[in-house]
Amino acid sequence: MNVSSQTIPPILDGSSLRDFYTAEFARISREFELGGSGSAAARARTDLLDRIIGKLHQFLISRDPFLRQGFSIAAIGGYGRRALFPHSDVDLLLLCENAATERRLRPSFSAISQALWDIPVRVSPATRTLDECGRFKSENAEFTISLLDCRPVAGDSELFGRLHDLVIPKMVAREQRDMLRALYQLTRERHVKHGDTIFCLEPNIKEAPGGLRDCAIARSLALVPWLGHHRPWAEPESLWPAQLREQCLHAFQFLAATRCFLHYRRGRDDNSMTYELQDEAASRAIGLAVKQPVSPEDWMRHYFRNARSIDRLTTLLLEESAPARSSLYANFEGRRSRLSNADFSVARGQIFLRNSAALADHAFLLRPFEFMARHDLSLSGEAQRQIERRVADSPGQLTLSAALWPWFRQILLLPHAARALRAMHAAGLLVALVPEFKLIDALTTRDFYHRYTVDEHSFMTVENLYRLRQPGEDRADWELQYREILDELERPELLFLALLLHDVGKGLPGDNHVEGSLEAADIVLARLSLSSAETETVRFLIASHLEMSRTLQRRDIFNPEEIRSFSQKVGTPERLKMLCLFTYADIRSVNPEALTPWKAEMLWQLYAATENHMNRAVDEERFHGAGAGEQRLQAVAAILSGNAMESRIAAFLDGFPARYLASHSPEEIAAHFQMAQRLAEEPFQIDLTRDRDRYALTLLTRDRPRLLATVVGTLYGWGMSIVKAEAFASTAGIALDTFHFVDLYHTLELNPSERERFRKTLLQTLSGEQSLDAVLARRSRRAPAAPKIHIPTQIRFDDDCSSLSTVLEMVAADRPGLLFQVSSLLSELACNIEIALIDTEGPKAIDVFYLTVQGHKLDAAREKTIEEALRNRIG
Amino acid sequence: MTKVEAIIRPSTFEPVKEALREIGVEGMTVSEVRGHGRQKGHTEVYRGREYSVDFLPKILIEMILPDHLVETVVQAILRTAKTGKIGDGKIFLSPVQDAIRIRNEERGEGAL
Numbered sequence: 009m010n011v012s013s014q015t016i017p018p019i020l021d022g023s024s025l026r027d028f029y030t031a032e033f034a035r036i037s038r039e040f041e042l043g044g045s046g047s048a049a050a051r052a053r054t055d056l057l058d059r060i061i062g063k064l065h066q067f068l069i070s071r072d073p074f075l076r077q078g079f080s081i082a083a084i085g086g087y088g089r090r091a092l093f094p095h096s097d098v099d100l101l102l103l104c105e106n107a108a109t110e111r112r113l114r115p116s117f118s119a120i121s122q123a124l125w126d127i128p129v130r131v132s133p134a135t136r137t138l139d140e141c142g143r144f145k146s147e148n149a150e151f152t153i154s155l156l157d158c159r160p161v162a163g164d165s166e167l168f169g170r171l172h173d174l175v176i177p178k179m180v181a182r183e184q185r186d187m188l189r190a191l192y193q194l195t196r197e198r199h200v201k202h203g204d205t206i207f208c209l210e211p212n213i214k215e216a217p218g219g220l221r222d223c224a225i226a227r228s229l230a231l232v233p234w235l236g237h238h239r240p241w242a243e244p245e246s247l248w249p250a251q252l253r254e255q256c257l258h259a260f261q262f263l264a265a266t267r268c269f270l271h272y273r274r275g276r277d278d279n280s281m282t283y284e285l286q287d288e289a290a291s292r293a294i295g296l297a298v299k300q301p302v303s304p305e306d307w308m309r310h311y312f313r314n315a316r317s318i319d320r321l322t323t324l325l326l327e328e329s330a331p332a333r334s335s336l337y338a339n340f341e342g343r344r345s346r347l348s349n350a351d352f353s354v355a356r357g358q359i360f361l362r363n364s365a366a367l368a369d370h371a372f373l374l375r376p377f378e379f380m381a382r383h384d385l386s387l388s389g390e391a392q393r394q395i396e397r398r399v400a401d402s403p404g405q406l407t408l409s410a411a412l413w414p415w416f417r418q419i420l421l422l423p424h425a426a427r428a429l430r431a432m433h434a435a436g437l438l439v440a441l442v443p444e445f446k447l448i449d450a451l452t453t454r455d456f457y458h459r460y461t462v463d464e465h466s467f468m469t470v471e472n473l474y475r476l477r478q479p480g481e482d483r484a485d486w487e488l489q490y491r492e493i494l495d496e497l498e499r500p501e502l503l504f505l506a507l508l509l510h511d512v513g514k515g516l517p518g519d520n521h522v523e524g525s526l527e528a529a530d531i532v533l534a535r536l537s538l539s540s541a542e543t544e545t546v547r548f549l550i551a552s553h554l555e556m557s558r559t560l561q562r563r564d565i566f567n568p569e570e571i572r573s574f575s576q577k578v579g580t581p582e583r584l585k586m587l588c589l590f591t592y593a594d595i596r597s598v599n600p601e602a603l604t605p606w607k608a609e610m611l612w613q614l615y616a617a618t619e620n621h622m623n624r625a626v627d628e629e630r631f632h633g634a635g636a637g638e639q640r641l642q643a644v645a646a647i648l649s650g651n652a653m654e655s656r657i658a659a660f661l662d663g664f665p666a667r668y669l670a671s672h673s674p675e676e677i678a679a680h681f682q683m684a685q686r687l688a689e690e691p692f693q694i695d696l697t698r699d700r701d702r703y704a705l706t707l708l709t710r711d712r713p714r715l716l717a718t719v720v721g722t723l724y725g726w727g728m729s730i731v732k733a734e735a736f737a738s739t740a741g742i743a744l745d746t747f748h749f750v751d752l753y754h755t756l757e758l759n760p761s762e763r764e765r766f767r768k769t770l771l772q773t774l775s776g777e778q779s780l781d782a783v784l785a786r787r788s789r790r791a792p793a794a795p796k797i798h799i800p801t802q803i804r805f806d807d808d809c810s811s812l813s814t815v816l817e818m819v820a821a822d823r824p825g826l827l828f829q830v831s832s833l834l835s836e837l838a839c840n841i842e843i844a845l846i847d848t849e850g851p852k853a854i855d856v857f858y859l860t861v862q863g864h865k866l867d868a869a870r871e872k873t874i875e876e877a878l879r880n881r882i883g
Numbered sequence: 884m885t886k887v888e889a890i891i892r893p894s895t896f897e898p899v900k901e902a903l904r905e906i907g908v909e910g911m912t913v914s915e916v917r918g919h920g921r922q923k924g925h926t927e928v929y930r931g932r933e934y935s936v937d938f939l940p941k942i943l944i945e946m947i948l949p950d951h952l953v954e955t956v957v958q959a960i961l962r963t964a965k966t967g968k969i970g971d972g973k974i975f976l977s978p979v980q981d982a983i984r985i986r987n988e989e990r991g992e993g994a995l
């Protein structure tokens with residue numbers, strides 16, 4: 009018998025179905041508005057639909073008794089979970105014994121759907137036979153997953169019983185691996201689509217990581233392995249890890265209330281929590297236990313904390329399901345488990361502590377995260393709990409100090425630092441180490457551009473820099489350029505520390521967050537006992553972190569005057585590199601579209617133009633008592649205790665390039681001043697120190713011809729490879745040369761007495777007591793390794809960028825002795841090297857010389873002679 | 884109605900935007916573009932590598948305006964975007980046949 013929608017007598021309790029539904033819907037809504045829970049509202053709507061569908065089924069049976077057997081209506085998906093939010097679709101399974109029954113009942117199915125749509129209720133009916141329910145199809149995995157929530161509503165209970173007790177468990181046991189794989193795949197795709205972080209400022213509370221969909225996934229992830237090996241069914245929540253169950257059930261209540269609020273407010277199934285609705289939710293204390301208005305920022309903190317719980321549960325269950333998903337994965341994880349060591353065992357990509365008692369050592373507390381940052385692993389739930397307990401048991405004792413800094417520094421320098429920082433934050437350790445970071449915990453920034461909370465933004469800046477080093481075929485050219493800058497940094501940990509702290513001030517009152525961040529950074533830096541140069545660098549980066557963006561927006565970066573002005577603000581090439589990368593990371597981490605290729609290229613062009621200016625205009629900006637160097641002068645005088653000193657220090661500094669003052673700390677300049685005071689007793693002042701993997705040699709003496717060639721020749725003769733050097737001279741004729749070199753044969757390191765012999769040799773070659781040729785004759789004749797890549801020699805003269813000198817820029821394949829060859833040749837050709845800036849970039853030597861001949865720039869003929877001679881000598 | 888297209892230096896965008904806002908122009912489309920005029924760019928050298936600065940970054944502002952506003956807007960742009968140096972940019976004017984608001988299908992100047 010055909011049953012059309014017009015024949016359905018839409019009657020329930022004396023009202024039409026539509027009126028009945030509308031009245032009940034309004035009642036449920038009122039109860040929610042009066043402070044009822046979201047889950048209660050969802051359950052009430054579920055019960056409402058159960059009654060309506062039951063009534064429809066009864067009517068259809070009365071017209072067609074055939075419907076009594078072989079046909080069942082079941083709730084699946086959210087409806088099956090009794091979580092039918094106000095405007096959610098109703099997921100129905102119209103279950104038939106066989107295909108013949110299905111064909112017979114098609115008109116009735118249409119009638120049911122039409123009646124519901126007319127109410128109006130959006131229904132998503134799936135018509136299946138029992139056999140079809142027992143087959144898993146990966147292209148329709150969502151349907152099979154929704155069956156895990158099935159519940160009978162009306163019809164043949166025996167038929168439903170077979171589905172529930174036989175067909176589904178058998179299918180799950182057979183298809184467990186594919187189901188878990190599908191769950192993983194669907195979840196990952198959805199997470200990526202929604203920003204792959206829980207910290208979006210306008211989250212979709214259903215689909216985003218940590219949202220309601222993840223709650224449902226967590227049920228499925230727990231149930232599939234259970235059903236694969238056990239009968240009967242279990243409550244999925246009872247299968248969750250005990251330590252997370254309570255938090256996640258609470259989180260579900262919060263999210264349920266929020267979703268109901270959104271649905272009632274919007275009148276449709278729209279789950280985006282916009283800023284405007286956050287304001288309203290906060291004023292109504294939606295989802296909160298205490299019904300008192302809170303600020304939108306505080307309300308969002310509640311959201312993030314609840315989302316974090318759900319995200320943690322889902323992540324844990326996904327990772328635990330990994331081996332069951334794939335044998336290939338098992339092979340991969342087998343390799344990763346070989347990372348296990350005396351302190352940690354690694355299983356399924358997770359770190360387990362072999363001895364949790366070792367956590368009593370504060371330094372050891374950082375070790376799991378260092379391991380994580382190095383190998384891209386995650387903490388096991390067990391390790392996380394152990395660390396959280398340790399942190400909770402040590403209030404105020406874990407603050408990052410000089411003792412812990414080397415460990416923390418090491419984490420910052422590893423490729424997966426961002427992952428480790430996030431895990432530290434989730435475990436409460438980051439805030440224990442840097443209490444100031446609590447100011448920005450889940451803090452929202454209310455503007456059009458920012459996508460993430462402030463803490464997440466900070467982690468993303470670190471992550472986006474390391475992403476530059478990840479391989480990828482479709483890298484834009486400008487990304488490679490930024491990667492090169494990153495690889496050249498001498499102290500990258502200072503940049504990463506500054507990135508972590510740069511927005512902490514947003515958690516303080518006041519409009520200018522930079523000042524607040526500086527105040528907080530000062531407290532942190534004081535605890536670390538960094539050198540004044542290191543502290544200055546971090547402070548500079550935080551203080552200036554908006555400067556490059558502002559220059560891009562408001563200044564003409566192709567105007568040399570603007571470049572000069574910007575260059576003066578930055579000071580040194582190393583700071584410029586750091587600031588450029590800081591700006592890159594900061595913009596890139598606002599939202600995925602913020603750093604357009606246009607902006608990235610502009611930023612790089614500003615960087616390149618400034619770097620060029622810094623190298624080509626060194627002798628144009630010299631210290632003569634006033635201006636930018638004055639603060640430096642005062643700082644140096646303060647160290648040497650006395651205003652009377654200031655005039656003597658000023659006399660010492662007079663004529664040195666501004667770059668010298670910018671690139672040396674007040675302590676270093678004070679030491680150089682004191683060296684200069686001793687020149688009368690010892691005309692060659694030498695200071696040799698170890699600086700991590702290199703040595704730093706400072707020579708202060710009266711300037712004279714061939715000075716640079718003599719020093720670099722001596723270094724070459726001793727097997728030292730110069731990686732960086734600067735040579736300056738003051739108005740008073742004082743030459744101050746600094747060299748950073750690598751001891752290729754570990755002579756100084758393995759033989760401490762050789763340090764003194766080295767100093768003596770240098771003094772002897774400088775004074776003429778020993779000839780440089782004799783030193784060179786003793787050097788090892790070991791042939792240098794052939795260069796792996798060909799770097800053509802480039803020589804370029806610029807007569808315009810300096811008013812006093814001709815600038816020679818040379819790029820060549822780096823090798824020991826190169827600088828000696830070049831500097832000695834220039835001396836042979838009667839050139840005076842006024843300034844030398846020596847740098848290396850991997851296998852490439854990049855040298856800049858400011859040259860004069862008898863106090864004048866070079867003429868074209870001499871430039872040509874020099875170029876030919878250089879090419880002959882160095883190739 | 885007239886379409887006004889202004890290609891300006893990025894550094895002048897904020898003052899231009901502010902000037903347009905002051906005279907009541909709120910609707911505009913802004914694009915990040917690259918281009919050059921008669922004077923093409925140049926080649927720079929950075930650490931031994933040449934890079935071209937031939938297409939310079941500019942900002943393109945597009946507005947559809949009632950005819951009576953056009954000259955006021957042009958003057959505002961000229962006032963705020965001009966530096967007097969090569970590279971200041973250009974303004975183009977072209978007639979617009981019609982404008983339609985998608986939300987309510989309103990046509991003509993009322994749709995602006």
